[in-house]
Amino acid sequence: xxxxxxxxxxxxxxxxxxxxxxxxxxxxxxxxxxxxxxxxxxxxxxxxxxxxxxxxxxxxxxxxxxxxxxxxxxxxxxxxxxxxxxxxxxxxxxxxxxxxxxxxxxxxxxxxxxxxxxxxxxxxxxxxxxxxxxxxxxxxxxxxxxxxxxxxxxxxxxxxxxxxxxx
Numbered sequence: 001x002x003x004x005x006x007x008x009x010x011x012x013x014x015x016x017x018x019x020x021x022x023x024x025x026x027x028x029x030x031x032x033x034x035x036x037x038x039x040x041x042x043x044x045x046x047x048x049x050x051x052x053x054x055x056x057x058x059x060x061x062x063x064x065x066x067x068x069x070x071x072x073x074x075x076x077x078x079x080x081x082x083x084x085x086x087x088x089x090x091x092x093x094x095x096x097x098x099x100x101x102x103x104x105x106x107x108x109x110x111x112x113x114x115x116x117x118x119x120x121x122x123x124x125x126x127x128x129x130x131x132x133x134x135x136x137x138x139x140x141x142x143x144x145x146x147x148x149x150x151x152x153x154x155x156x157x158x159x160x161x162x163x164x165x166x167x
Contacts, residue, residue, distance in 0.1 A: 008083035011090040016055050023052050027062065027081035035077050053079055060085045098163050105156040108149050116144035 005028060012024055022042050027033060039049040056062040064077045116130040117123075122139035124147065135144045 005083060008086040011086040012056070012059075012061055012083075015059055015086075015089055015093060016061065020052050020056055023049065023056070024061070024081060024083075027079060028083075031080045032065070032078040033080070035079060038079065050077075053077070059089050061089070094163055098160055101156055101160045101163070105153065105160065108153050108156060112150075112153070113146060113148060115147045115149050117147040118142055118144055 009021060009024060013021055022044075023038060026038055026041055035049050035053060036046060038053075039046040042049065053062060053064070057064065060082060062079050062081055064079045066075045066077050068075050111126060114127045116125050116127070116135065118137035118140065119142050120137065120140050122137050122142075123144075125133070125144065130144050133144075136142070137144060
């Protein structure tokens with residue numbers, strides 16, 4: 001599947017954050033750009049740029065190599081954008097979301113009507129936690145009420161269905 005740069009930008013923004021987009025835009029179609037040059041062109045501090053680049057690197061959206069500056073003796077990193085990784089990371093993230101939702105759905109179904117909610121909506125506890133606290137909210141001291149979690153179960157099913165339909 002051929003992916004556009006616009007789609008890759010959206011995926012990167014969702015996974016790593018909107019604040020990375022100026023760096024992503026600057027690195028588009030460039031190779032081995034110094035972090036100092038990126039900071040200069042984007043007008044941000046080098047430490048801020050490094051933070052953004054390391055976050056992008058964590059998800060493999062950028063690659064880098066380091067060279068030692070012969071005059072100053074410092075190591076300088078040179079960065080290249082890898083937008084093709086975006087769709088793979090997005091699919092992986094979607095699978096992980098679906099898995100987490102399925103685990104939560106299973107817990108909700110296995111413990112149907114075994115959850116307790118504070119009348120001030122401070123906390124939601126399972127039967128064991130509520131019993132330990134003598135059915136009193138640890139935040140405000142009000143009594144905990146048994147919660148009908150059928151709406152939560154329906155909502156989780158809809159979320160899973162929507163994510164699986166989008167995949």
